[in-house]
Amino acid sequence: MLSSFSRNSFVRVAKSSALAKSTRAFTAATQMAVREAINAAIDEEMERDESVFILGEEVAQYQGAYKVTKGLYEKYGDKRVIDTPITEMGFTGLAIGAAYKDLRPIVEFMTMNFSMQAMDQVINSAAKQYYMSAGDLACPIVFRGPNGFSAGTAAQHSQCFGAWYSSVPGLKVVSPYSSEDAKGLMKAAIRDPNPVVVLEHELMYGVSFPMSEEAMSKDFVIPIGQAKIEIPGSDVTLISFSKTVGLCLEAAEALKAEGISAEVINLRSLRPLDRKTIIASAKKTGRVVCVEQGWPQCGICSEIAAILMETDAFNYLDAPMERVTGADVPMPYAVDLENASLPQVEDVLAAVRRTTYRKLAA
């Protein structure tokens, strides 16, 4: 964060995609952007099940604020692709009421920051209601939207909600990185009878990834609660989710030159966290660095630190866990300030060097 920040976000994006292509050795694969993958997932699920419908601001005629729902309005009409007035609390409540009555809504928040306006409905009426009504009121609903930072959108459009939502029992929370993740997790979320929050990322929407043949099929579902080891390694574990996985992949590339073999874990699912994979990897490498964009206090990295402390993995650690998080400030606007408040590759490298005792201080 305090290291050099001459690169701007676009370069960051380009690097991730280049890395994505190079780190995957695949057979013939089609390139698909993350937004296309999400679009395909929603389209296929709407085709498969008539009770699935999507609502949100700008989803219909505008083709989606980020064009994620492109083409759906033309295909399914205004009964199943609904443009709503500007009231998150209202349309979230409406969708939840419909879900109580066995429809399967997908609620799009223009950004997850605006889901704060509907937080009472999401938590009190969706997450808790199955428990409170003793099984009477199930809520098979999906809340989706871009989460976390963007390019120059400042504090009220850049908050990461992974920590807040993943602390609530009754919700499932997933956060995809690549196009395959996006498609598989979205389909799993729509088919799941529990309320699921899908935290996408705006800067990843345009990034293309190769999609395997299996991923292109209509029944490609990634089970919720499974993390993915993007690159296996033996010296240090880098754990992250969503866009910062790209950061970890870059860091792993740079560390190879220094002779450090880094294992990169893409969490994919924040609730339930794949504790098995995290613990197994920590036992294997003995050093863990957790990277996230959100604020440090009570974040995802804090939960992983707790896991490492409370379980068997503690006995296998050779160094204390390091966290690389966003700065403990509301996101500023100016480019230099914004870059300073987000984790950069250099911060991850510095953290890794501390865990491997190649560097003593921050």
Add this chain to the structure above:
Amino acid sequence: MRIPILSIHPIKVLRTPRHFSSKSASRASKNRSLSSARPLPQEEVESDWGTIHDYKQRAMIPYHPARLAPSIQERTSAAQEMTLSYAGTVPIPITSNLQLIQPEDDTPRGIWPVYRLMVSTHRRRPQNALRTLEQDGEIRDPAYDGINQPVLRPDVTTPDDVEDNLDQFRAFLAHAHPYQSDEIQKSGLLRASKYPYVDTNSNNTLLRAHRQIVRLRQMDDILLNAQRQGRISFYLTCRGEEAILMGAASALEVGDPVFAQYREQGVLMWRGFTLEQFTNQCFSNILDLGKGRQMPIHYGSRALNYHTVSSPLGTQLPHAVGAAYRLKLAGEPNVAVCFFGDGSTSTPDFHSALNFAATLNAPAIFLCRNNGYAISTPTSDQFAGDGVISRAPGYGMAGVRVDGNDIFAVHAAVREAKQYALSKNAPVLIEAMTYRQGHHSTSDDSSQYRSVDEVLTTTENHDPLNRLEAFLKKHDLLSEEDVEVMRKQERNDVVKAMEQAERRPPVPMRELFTDVYHDMPLHLQRQQAQLEAHVKKYPEKYA
């Protein structure tokens, strides 16, 4: 059973409501008789609250006799100085014509009138024959001077007269309740009564409503005392609002999902929730349908289509809209009904839900129980405008204001609203004016913000149960002994149910982990097994 036949004059009694204080009412009655043809002077028409436009005139049937005899109409309207006022609110003029003010209509400027069922007796008197259903069940000339009370007995009791008046009667009813005109024409059941759901063949519905209200009162009383004795932790009564609950519930079917706030246990009781189920929930025992997850009075029943009560105010309004949308898509002949109080109309959910319902064309009925207080906030602090109902045209919705202590009015209004909502796929807002006789809940002491005098006076004069009982006794449908016997029976039933509920064992501990997710995740299964092993190991600590 002898049902008194109430005959009506064929003149439809439309009138321009006037705001008059009771003082000028008596003045009016002293100064001129009803047979005089002198129109009212202008200055008496204007009042502090402005004039209400006679929007109802526009709904008149062409060639209606009343149109041809405006003088008669004026005379009849002279006696209509009836206003309604609960909880010290602004006096609201009463109307006898139930009409949903639709978005296309000209809406009233000034105070929206409140609908209360009125009956007309003397057919031989061409002048005003409107009477109102009074607190004590009497049908009285509203122009009486307060000293000599001319109690008017229905003047038609012989079968011949019944046949005579039947067509006029039917025509009047068809006009007053247009959506029920088919029913009226087809069935002979309304031959004797104006009250749409008094079935003369078997007075089931009305007597059932009465019995349920008695039961509800007893349950509220006893469970409130149980909380004061420390046997349950919390309770909330609906005293004073029973007419709304039973009136609305009897106009709906089980297929209509109910989204309640927390003061609607009457609706659940009407639908069939037993005293055992109520008390089991309050005591959170092993038979509690809610598995011990909720505070008392947070009832819910999937079988009876009553959505589990959720504490945050107003959140059920958008849910109702969603459910209504789903019903519309499925083409079911049901509406989603949503209950809430005057305080909840200030929440953002109220605005979103009503706006949504109107723009999405969702068949939902929003029933506001305006009981004068939101905990300690009186409606004078809650609204600067004319209550809740004046917002309906702002959202482009139909609406009507009813007297919530008149069970017939509420029933008729909800029935009309359901027909409207289904035929036009449009929402309806109903504001029912009533008074909250009890405290907000057991955590409240209402003497801190309202005088005990006010409560006692309103309870004495405007209690829905007393009104209904008086009416039933007046028409020989019920006797005082019956009522006594019924009260005792219901009280015993409630006490028995409560004692049984108290003695039952608590919810088993394994239910702590179920229903968090659809399928119990591994970590919760493990924790459940751990807890069970622990309890098994130390049984004496968990007896």
